[in-house]
Amino acid sequence: MRHTISVLVExxxxxxxxxxxxxxxxxxxxxxxxVGETIxxxxxxxxxxxxxxxxxxxxxxxxxxxxxxxxxxxxxxEVDHVERxxxxxxxxxxQDDKAEVLRLTEIFRGRVVDSSPKTYTVEITGDESKINAFxxxxxxxxxxxxxxxxxxxxxxxxxxx
Amino acid sequence: MKKTGxxxxxxxxxxxGVKHIFGYPGGVVLNIFDLLYxxxxxxxxxxxxxxxAVHAADGYARATGKPGVVLVTSGPGATNTVTGLATAxxxxxxxxxxxxxxxxxxxxxxxxxxxxxxxxTRPCTKHNYLVKDVADLARTIREAFxxxxxxxxxxxxxxxxxxxxxxxxxxxxxxxxTLRGYxxxxxxxxxxxKQAAGLIQKAKRPVIIAGGGVISSNASKxxxxxxxxxxIPVIMTLMGLGAFPGTHELSLGMPxxxxxxxxxxxxxxxxxxxxxxxxxxxxxxxRISDFAPHAxxxxxxxxxxxxxKNVRVDVPIVGDAKRVLRDLxxxxxxxxxxxxxxxxxxxxxxxxxxxxxxxxSYEFDxxxxxxxxxxxxxxxxxxxxxxISTEVGQNQMWAAQFxxxxxxxxxxxxxGLGTMGYGFPAAMGAQVAFPxxxxxxxxxxxxxxxxxxxxxxxxxxxxxxxxxxxxxMYLGMVRQWQELFYGERYxxxxxxxxxxxxxxxxxxxxxxxxxxxxxxxxxxxxEALKVKDKPVVMDFIVDWKEKVxxxxxxxxxxxxxxxxxxxxxxEKKLRAVK
Ligand SMILES: Cc1ncc(C[n+]2csc(CCOP(=O)(O)OP(=O)(O)O)c2C)c(N)n1
Ligand SMILES: [Mg+2]
Numbered sequence: 031m032r033h034t035i036s037v038l039v040e041x042x043x044x045x046x047x048x049x050x051x052x053x054x055x056x057x058x059x060x061x062x063x064x065v066g067e068t069i070x071x072x073x074x075x076x077x078x079x080x081x082x083x084x085x086x087x088x089x090x091x092x093x094x095x096x097x098x099x100x101x102x103x104x105x106x107x108e109v110d111h112v113e114r115x116x117x118x119x120x121x122x123x124x125q126d127d128k129a130e131v132l133r134l135t136e137i138f139r140g141r142v143v144d145s146s147p148k149t150y151t152v153e154i155t156g157d158e159s160k161i162n163a164f165x166x167x168x169x170x171x172x173x174x175x176x177x178x179x180x181x182x183x184x185x186x187x188x189x190x191x
Numbered sequence: 192m193k194k195t196g197x198x199x200x201x202x203x204x205x206x207x208g209v210k211h212i213f214g215y216p217g218g219v220v221l222n223i224f225d226l227l228y229x230x231x232x233x234x235x236x237x238x239x240x241x242x243x244a245v246h247a248a249d250g251y252a253r254a255t256g257k258p259g260v261v262l263v264t265s266g267p268g269a270t271n272t273v274t275g276l277a278t279a280x281x282x283x284x285x286x287x288x289x290x291x292x293x294x295x296x297x298x299x300x301x302x303x304x305x306x307x308x309x310x311x312t313r314p315c316t317k318h319n320y321l322v323k324d325v326a327d328l329a330r331t332i333r334e335a336f337x338x339x340x341x342x343x344x345x346x347x348x349x350x351x352x353x354x355x356x357x358x359x360x361x362x363x364x365x366x367x368x369t370l371r372g373y374x375x376x377x378x379x380x381x382x383x384x385k386q387a388a389g390l391i392q393k394a395k396r397p398v399i400i401a402g403g404g405v406i407s408s409n410a411s412k413x414x415x416x417x418x419x420x421x422x423i424p425v426i427m428t429l430m431g432l433g434a435f436p437g438t439h440e441l442s443l444g445m446p447x448x449x450x451x452x453x454x455x456x457x458x459x460x461x462x463x464x465x466x467x468x469x470x471x472x473x474x475x476x477x478r479i480s481d482f483a484p485h486a487x488x489x490x491x492x493x494x495x496x497x498x499x500k501n502v503r504v505d506v507p508i509v510g511d512a513k514r515v516l517r518d519l520x521x522x523x524x525x526x527x528x529x530x531x532x533x534x535x536x537x538x539x540x541x542x543x544x545x546x547x548x549x550x551x552s553y554e555f556d557x558x559x560x561x562x563x564x565x566x567x568x569x570x571x572x573x574x575x576x577x578x579i580s581t582e583v584g585q586n587q588m589w590a591a592q593f594x595x596x597x598x599x600x601x602x603x604x605x606x607g608l609g610t611m612g613y614g615f616p617a618a619m620g621a622q623v624a625f626p627x628x629x630x631x632x633x634x635x636x637x638x639x640x641x642x643x644x645x646x647x648x649x650x651x652x653x654x655x656x657x658x659x660x661x662x663x664m665y666l667g668m669v670r671q672w673q674e675l676f677y678g679e680r681y682x683x684x685x686x687x688x689x690x691x692x693x694x695x696x697x698x699x700x701x702x703x704x705x706x707x708x709x710x711x712x713x714x715x716x717x718e719a720l721k722v723k724d725k726p727v728v729m730d731f732i733v734d735w736k737e738k739v740x741x742x743x744x745x746x747x748x749x750x751x752x753x754x755x756x757x758x759x760x761x762e763k764k765l766r767a768v769k
Contacts, residue, residue, distance in 0.1 A: 039372075040371075040372060043321065043323075044309065044310075044313070044321075047310065047313065048313060051313055051314055055314050085499065088499060089496065089500060092495045092496040093496050095495070096494070096495070096496055097372070098317075098318045098338060098370060098372050098373045099372050100372050101371050101372045
C-alpha cells in the first residue's frame with residue numbers, strides 16, 4: 031500500500047543523503063520526496079511517498095526514526111490529513127484547441143503562468159486525483175514538458191497524533 | 192583560553208577517558224600527531240595498516256566495553272577504515288574513528304588525498320560528522336562518543352579537515368549531550384514485561400536465546416538469574432557466546448547454520464522463545480518460514496528496527512537487556528513460587544537426551560591433527576582462562592563449538608560481516624587493554640594473511656598475542672561448500688602458496704612454532720603460553736579434509752541438519768583450480 035510519511039529532520043549537512051541512502055540501501059521505494067524548511071530554520075520537513083506492505087512500512091518508519099538527525103516521523107496515511115502537489119505543464123495545442131485548454135485550466139482552477147506563440151505553461155495545484163485528471167485531459171493536446179513538485183502533506187488539526 | 196583544533200581533539204579524548212589510540216599518520220593529521228609526540232597520558236599504537244587499527248580498536252572495545260579510538264589520515268587512510276567500520280557496525284561495537292580531511296576550502300576539488308569519507312561511510316556507521324568549524328569540534332567529539340556508546344552501540348566517524356585542527360577557539364566541553372532526534376529507550380514497557388512473564392510461567396518447552404546485546408548491556412548476571420530461577424535453558428548466538436556460562440548445565444550452546452544439534456532441535460520444538468539482544472540473522476534462523484514453528488516469541492531488544500524485521504513477534508519489548516531482564520526477574524519472583532523445574536521436567540529430559548545423542552564431535556586421529564583437537568587443547572591448557580578471537584571460516588566455527596566461554600567479553604569474532612582478517616588485529620587490541628591476559632587468535636591460513644602485517648605492531652609494543660593457525664592450505668569453508676554443494680569442484684579455494692608461517696613470524700621478530708602431529712600439539716601450546724613479551728605464531732598443520740558439522744545448508748530449516756559424513760566416500764582424484 032501507498033503511504034505518505036512526514037519526516038521532521040535537523041536542517042544539517044547531509045540529511046537528505048542519509049535519508050535517500052537509507053531507502054536505496056534497503057531497497058525501499060521512493061515515489062516522491064519533497065523537502066523544505068519549517069518555520070524553525072533549524073529543521074526541515076520531508077514528505078516521502080512510498081509503497082510497501084505493513085511490515086515494510088513499519089521498518090521504514092523505524093529505520094527513519096533510528097537516524098540521529100531525524101526528530102519525528104509521522105505516517106500521515108494513518109491520520110486525517112491534507113495533501114497537495116503542484117505541477118507545471120507546458121502544452122502546445124493547435125490553434126483551434128487553445129480555447130479548450132484555457133477553459134479546462136479554468137475549470138481546474140489552474141493558472142497560465144507563461145505563454146509563447148506555440149505554448150501555454152499551466153500551473154495546477156491539488157491532490158493527486160485532480161492532477162492526474164488534468165494531465166489526462168491535456169494529453170491529447172500535446173504535452174511538451176511536465177514537472178511536479180512531489181507531494182507535501184499536513185495532518186488536520188485535532189487529528190495529530 | 193583559546194586552543195587549536197588539534198589541542199581540542201587531545202583534550203576531548205582525555206576527558207572521554209581514552210588511554211589508547213590505534214592509528215596511522217599522514218599529511219592532514221600531523222597537527223594531532225605532533226601533540227602526541229610528548230603526551231604522557233595518551234598512547235598511540237602505530238598499526239601497520241588502517242584496517243588493522245580499526246579492528247584493534249574494535250577488539251579493545253569488545254574486550255573492555257569501552258569505546259575504541261582510531262586516528263587516520265585522509266583519502267587512502269580513511270578508505271582503509273571502511274571494512275573495520277562495517278565490521279563494527281554489523282556487530283554494534285562502539286568505535287570512534289577520527290579521520291583527517293583536506294582543508295575545508297579544498298573539499299570538493301578532488302584535492303590530493305581527498306575522499307568523501309562521510310559519504311562513503313554513511314551506510315556503515317551509526318552516525319558520522321564532517322567538522323567544518325573549530326567552534327563545533329568539542330561538541331561534535333562529545334556527541335560522537337555519546338552516540339557510539341549509548342543505545343545500540345556502533346561506530347562513529349568524525350572527519351577533520353586540516354585547517355580545523357589548526358584554527359583556534361575558546362574551548363568549551365559540554366557536560367551534557369542533547370540530541371532531540373536521539374533518545375534511546377532503556378526501560379521496557381511494564382505491561383509487555385507482565386505479558387512476557389505470563390508466557391514464561393505457562394511455557395512447557397521454553398528456551399532463551401541470548402545475543403550480543405546481552406554482552407553490550409553487561410546483562411550476564413541478570414540473564415543467569417532468569418535462567419536459574421525459571422530453569423529455562425539458554426542458547427547463545429555466535430555474538431552471544433560468553434553471555435551465559437558455556438559450562439552451565441542449562442547452556443545449549445550456539446544455534447544456526449553450524450550450531451549444535453540440540454540447540455536447533457530445541458528451537459524447532461520449543462513452545463516459547465525468549466530472545467534477548469539478538470536479531471534473528473539468517474545464519475541463526477535457517478529457512479525463516481519454518482523457524483520455531485510451535486513457539487510464541489518474546490523479543491527484547493534496544494533497537495526497535497530489530498523487532499519484527501525477520502520473524503513474527505508475540506511480545507515485543509524495546510529496552511536495554513539489563514533493565515528488562517531485571518524487571519522480568521522481579522515480575523517472575525512476585526508471582527507465586529511455581530515448581531519451575533517440575534513443569535519442564537519432560538523438556539529438560541528431552542534436551543539431555545539430544546545432548547547425549549549428538550554432541551559436537553569429530554574423529555580423533557593419531558597421525559594427522561584434527562583442527563577441533565587443537566581448539567580443545569587450547570581450551571584445556573588455558574583452562575578456558577583466555578580471550579579468544581577468531582578469523583572467519585571453519586576456524587571460527589570450530590572455535591565457537593569447541594571452546595567453552597564462561598565469561599562475557601572473552602570471545603571476539605566478526606559475526607555480522609564475517610570479516611576475514613579481523614581476528615588477529617582484534618586480539619592485538621584486546622591485548623593492549625589486558626597486557627597480562629592470554630589472548631589467542633584462532634586463525635585460518637587464509638584469513639591470517641589478510642592482516643599478517645600486524646605482527647610488526649605486536650613485536651614493537653611487546654604484545655604477546657598468540658595466533659593458532661588451523662592450517663589446511665585451503666579457504667576451508669569455501670572448500671567445504673564446494674565439496675558439499677558444487678560437486679567437489681574446488682574452484683580457486685586451494686591456497687597453493689602458503690608461506691612458512693614459522694619463518695614469517697621469525698622474520699618479524701616473533702616466535703614461530705609448528706606442530707604436524709597430534710602428539711606435538713600440547714608442547715607447542717605450552718611453549719607459546721610461556722612467551723610473555725612478543726607474539727607467537729603456532730602453525731598447526733591440520734587435516735584439510737575436515738568439515739564443520741552439524742550444518743544447516745543455506746535455505747534449509749534448522750532441523751534439516753547434516754550431522755556428519757554419511758559414509759566414507761571413495762577417494763576420488765580431485766583437481767583443484769588455482
Ligand atoms: C574479507 C573476506 N573475503 C572473503 C570471505 C569469504 N570467505 C568466508 S570463509 C573463507 C575461507 C577462509 O579461509 P581460512 O582463513 O583459511 O579459514 P578456514 O575456513 O580454512 O578455517 C572465505 C574466503 C570473507 N568472509 N571475508
Ligand atoms: Mg584455511
